[in-house]
Amino acid sequence: MKGWTLTFVLAVVFGLCVGPFYWLAMAATHANADIFSWPPKFYPGDQLMANTAKLEESIGLVTVLGNTLYVAVVQTAGAIVVSLLAGYAFAKFTFKGRNLLFVLLLSTLVIPSGVTIIPIFEMMNDIGLIDSYPALILPSLSVPFGIFLTRQSLLAIPDELLDAARIDGAGELRVLWRVVVPVMRPVLAALAVFLFLGAWNDFLWPLIAMRTPEMYTLPVALASLLGLAQTDFGQIMVGTAISSLPMMILFLILQRQFISGLLAGATKG
């Protein structure tokens, strides 16, 4: 009996957490006028295609999705490579200044992002990169959390494994590619998901750095709709649902990696 009571309480909490997502998906299928009718609509309507068409017309949904995907993929791939290389160096080599450098890299985690955003904006403005994708991608390639995570996982790989490959005549890059990368694949996958979602959802910096509406990423394009006098919530709900989709899909497929990645960041950090 006690188990069922507890299960019921947890189900209610689950409803409070997931309910808004469900309602969002339902709202995307209703016309603007019906979305805020009383009581709230928890069943699907027939306006999904109409809302999507309106969204395509107002922000260029297809273009904007392409932009967002491009930025997120390039940024994720770049940050993965940078993290893996640096994490490998910090975990498996001894060199002058190693510990100092590692602490320096990690110490930037505690600096509020408000400190760096103004100088980075001025820098990008001075070299003419404002309103370009490099302005979005470049500042996010060196990720302290990624370096930390890869280093921690690499520490668990025995040195003998690497030395065995070296004795067999493999060069350093070959060791990295043939031995380290395969072993690290689950960690890199988890890191990639985190980085991808971060880039996909990034809002403040793209809002400041981008000017041309055709080059907007999805969050910035959606926010530009919110400011309008005649806000059409039907299309905004479609856009919001689409922007939440990758998160849902990736999370459902990879929930184990998600949680282990979160814990690596939290309990050892």
Place this chain on the structure above:
Amino acid sequence: MTLTLSRPRERARSRRSFVTRRNVPYLLIVPALAGFLVFKAYPILAAMYISLTTGAGAARTFVGLDNYVRLVNDPLFWTALWNTGLILVVQVPIMLFLALLLALGLNSASVRLRGLWRLGVFMPSLTGLVAYGVMFSVILRKDAGLLNWLLSFFGVTPIDWLGSPFWARISIVIALTWHYTGYNAVIYLAGLQSISKDLYEAAMVDGAGPVRRFWSITVPQLRPILALTVVLSTIGTLQLFDEPLVLTGGGPDNSTLTISLYLYLNGFRYFDFGYAAAIAYALTLIVAAFGIAQMRLQKT
């Protein structure tokens, strides 16, 4: 045998001419280091200089500590500091307490479908800022909002969540709690699962009841993780920005203006970079002071 072995070794050696075991660590950290120097170290120092100036570009002039003097005398800065502190003191304890309860529930063996519940409560923490903002501005609407609809079953008359200073602050607390409770619960859950079962069994043999077991085993064993979440949540809330930006814009009547939002408004609404940089450094000092104080407290 020796012949076939030596061949790949020689091939590899010739390729190794540039990348050697000695220089390889330096080559490996070059990209990370470059990113760190250009987008972290330099901006941190540049922001320090900018905070001592006024104007931008060619019109930038050095004004010494003027921005900091202005900051100390700026009633809006103190309002922002007060609001941030108030939300911190109210929200963090509530959220972490709920997270601990939730983790205990999720860890209970008698609960069915534990994986599903865990999945659901973690989801809010993955929501992007804009999606989150859209959802909550709708949830908190006075007419036909989801929260007022839920409360109507308990006979509560519709509340104007974002319209009054008091309720706007409560709204920020509710939104923050929805956003991060599950995240903290999952961290606690991992901590709970790593506590050895033997401890509980020994306590049961000694006749300790569930409440006693909780205070004498669970809490002390979980202490490092509890401490960590307190520090992380405190630092995160001191930098509170997303919720006021998307839900209230700092209003009404500056009741939800936070330090980070004030920083953003000065920098990118009024383009007063010098003053914004001074606010950023003030915030850094506050965050550092809290971080150090909490670590000191936890050591004693």
